[in-house]
Amino acid sequence: MSFLNYFLELENLKMKKSFHIIYFLLLISFTLFGQNESDSLSLKINTKWSGKNLNLNTTYISKQKDTLKITQFKFYISDFQITYDDNTILSDKKSHLIDFEKPNTTLFAITKNYKKKIKSINFSIGVDSLNSVSGALSGDLDPSNGMYWAWQSGYINMKIEGTSSSCKTRKNSFNFHVGGYLNPYYAMRKIEIPINKLQNQINLTLDLERFFSEINLKEMNSVMIPGNDAMALANLSSKMFYVE
Amino acid sequence: MKKIVLIVVFGFLIFGIVSFSKNHFTPIYIEIPNNWPKPVYDFKKNPLTEEGFQLGRQLFYDPILSKDNTISCASCHLQATGFTHVDHELSHGIEGKIGTRNSLTLQNLAWSKNFMWDGGVNHLDVQAITPITSEVEMNETLENVVNKLQKSEKYVDLFEKAFGTKKITGQLTLKAVSQFVVSLTTTNSKYDKVKRNEEEFTEMEQKGYALFQNHCTSCHKEPLLTNDAFKNNGLPIDVDLKDFGRMKITRNSRDSLLFKVPTLRNVQFTFPYMHDGRFKTLTEVVKHYNSLGSGKSLPKELAKPMNLSDNDRVDLVLFLKTLTDNEFLLDKRFSFPK
Numbered sequence: 266m267s268f269l270n271y272f273l274e275l276e277n278l279k280m281k282k283s284f285h286i287i288y289f290l291l292l293i294s295f296t297l298f299g300q301n302e303s304d305s306l307s308l309k310i311n312t313k314w315s316g317k318n319l320n321l322n323t324t325y326i327s328k329q330k331d332t333l334k335i336t337q338f339k340f341y342i343s344d345f346q347i348t349y350d351d352n353t354i355l356s357d358k359k360s361h362l363i364d365f366e367k368p369n370t371t372l373f374a375i376t377k378n379y380k381k382k383i384k385s386i387n388f389s390i391g392v393d394s395l396n397s398v399s400g401a402l403s404g405d406l407d408p409s410n411g412m413y414w415a416w417q418s419g420y421i422n423m424k425i426e427g428t429s430s431s432c433k434t435r436k437n438s439f440n441f442h443v444g445g446y447l448n449p450y451y452a453m454r455k456i457e458i459p460i461n462k463l464q465n466q467i468n469l470t471l472d473l474e475r476f477f478s479e480i481n482l483k484e485m486n487s488v489m490i491p492g493n494d495a496m497a498l499a500n501l502s503s504k505m506f507y508v509e
Numbered sequence: 510m511k512k513i514v515l516i517v518v519f520g521f522l523i524f525g526i527v528s529f530s531k532n533h534f535t536p537i538y539i540e541i542p543n544n545w546p547k548p549v550y551d552f553k554k555n556p557l558t559e560e561g562f563q564l565g566r567q568l569f570y571d572p573i574l575s576k577d578n579t580i581s582c583a584s585c586h587l588q589a590t591g592f593t594h595v596d597h598e599l600s601h602g603i604e605g606k607i608g609t610r611n612s613l614t615l616q617n618l619a620w621s622k623n624f625m626w627d628g629g630v631n632h633l634d635v636q637a638i639t640p641i642t643s644e645v646e647m648n649e650t651l652e653n654v655v656n657k658l659q660k661s662e663k664y665v666d667l668f669e670k671a672f673g674t675k676k677i678t679g680q681l682t683l684k685a686v687s688q689f690v691v692s693l694t695t696t697n698s699k700y701d702k703v704k705r706n707e708e709e710f711t712e713m714e715q716k717g718y719a720l721f722q723n724h725c726t727s728c729h730k731e732p733l734l735t736n737d738a739f740k741n742n743g744l745p746i747d748v749d750l751k752d753f754g755r756m757k758i759t760r761n762s763r764d765s766l767l768f769k770v771p772t773l774r775n776v777q778f779t780f781p782y783m784h785d786g787r788f789k790t791l792t793e794v795v796k797h798y799n800s801l802g803s804g805k806s807l808p809k810e811l812a813k814p815m816n817l818s819d820n821d822r823v824d825l826v827l828f829l830k831t832l833t834d835n836e837f838l839l840d841k842r843f844s845f846p847k
Binding site for chain 2: 397398399400401402403407408409410411413415416417418419450492
């Protein structure tokens with residue numbers, strides 16, 4: 266809109282000075298090329314299994330001795346916050362949908378790079394209750410991203426699907442759709458990780474082996490509604506993050 | 510000379526940008542009668558326009574929303590019956606599959622805090638996801654609906670007219686559907702006209718109205734004829750359906766057998782009645798409430814026995830028929846788009 270205003274303003278001035286045109290071209294080029302990769306602090310999300318990069322449809326064995334394959338892994342990161350060493354805080358209020366299968370969702374700029382030592386980061390896994398009651402939202406929160414429940418409104422904070430011979434279910438599948446925004450089943454989890462380093466890219470890593478280390482897939486393989494099971498899975502999910 | 514050329518080129522550029530960024534939207538407003546409560550729906554977040562309404566209307570009547578292009582919203586929500594599925598106890602969807610509940614009417618939805626018989630949906634804009642994705646209704650995904658719409662020239666054009674963009678999203682699809690269904694306001698029944706001193710009740714309707722106010726308005730609150738709450742209305746559970754209503758959403762045993770109090774507007778045509786459509790006639794409904802006695806599990810609103818005589822029952826049903834709004838049921842703006 267500010268462009269439009271600028272145009273209209275120019276129109277009013279009848280464009281007496283070609284200076285305006287030069288200024289306009291400068292303005293455009295700043296907007297187009299002003300953002301440079303090295304000027305921003307980016308967040309990279311790495312998904313691992315036992316310290317090695319995770320691959321979909323690859324067989325892994327959990328600490329519970331379940332043989333399993335992951336077929337889908339998506340989750341939301343919201344309210345990302347950086348606390349610098351000088352105690353200034355930078356917040357990104359947005360919700361980002363991280364989809365393991367879409368590399369462009371696992372690396373993105375969060376802020377201008379102030380080149381200051383980062384004391385710690387904190388963020389939430391999931392979507393908060395305000396966004397959960399605000400109707401149809403756009404972008405990463407668009408309900409067509411497959412992360413919105415139907416019969417009971419609300420976002421799926423984290424979706425992990427796969428197969429395991431331990432699951433006596435149709436196609437041996439397990440489905441974990443973790444969510445819930447109403448107490449006592451509020452499934453969003455806040456995570457804080459100390460860093461104490463100067464970084465140009467934050468390498469946030471999550472290890473799914475940690476998540477599955479306490480899940481017995483024979484007993485628990487289908488959680489698709491808010492409730493006690495979803496709360497337990499949400500607690501587990503908050504244990505799998507660290508920064509490299 | 511150079512300067513003039515530059516000015517002309519620049520002028521074209523401005524014209525281009527202005528005409529692209531300023532689509533011609535025609536704002537529309539729903540009419541809210543005097544003395545009605547303030548709508549719950551936030552129109553500021555989805556301003557109604559004629560273009561948005563017409564897009565929503567197209568979507569509402571288009572089976573493109575279902576997996577095999579057979580079921581539209583209108584399959585279970587017909588205008589002539591207050592936008593509900595007439596004559597079916599339980600509504601049916603794709604491949605003849607049958608759901609577990611009788612579809613609700615779509616009337617005065619701007620005043621509803623939540624949706625569905627169990628209130629599981631917390632906002633009108635996300636309601637349509639439920640029937641679209643239900644395996645027994647449309648069995649489709651919102652993502653695929655968006656893909657299908659994006660491939661349709663007709664819809665790309667309609668979305669551009671309504672929202673100024675050719676990029677169709679789930680959000681815009683849902684907001685368009687909302688623009689149509691939130692416009693389905695019924696405010697011109699005989700009851701409304703009597704309230705506005707434009708018409709008069711007959712003697713029997715007047716008696717029925719007095720009985721209604723005495724026995725029914727604690728839940729079917731005027732002027733919307735619902736208090737938008739969840740109540741146990743004394744119906745024994747259907748042993749096949751095992752539908753515990755609101756408890757499915759809250760997982761709280763206190764909410765067992767609680768269902769949304771539906772509006773009674775156009776109730777003459779919205780049969781069958783109750784969440785599972787177990788009563789075919791209004792007489793059966795009134796008999797049910799009249800036979801409740803004083804059960805322990807009943808809410809306080811039903812604790813006092815009605816003790817209606819046969820004549821009372823007839824009067825009450827006659828009053829209920831004054832809630833029919835023919836202008837609404839026959840309004841061409843709400844009908845299948847030709």
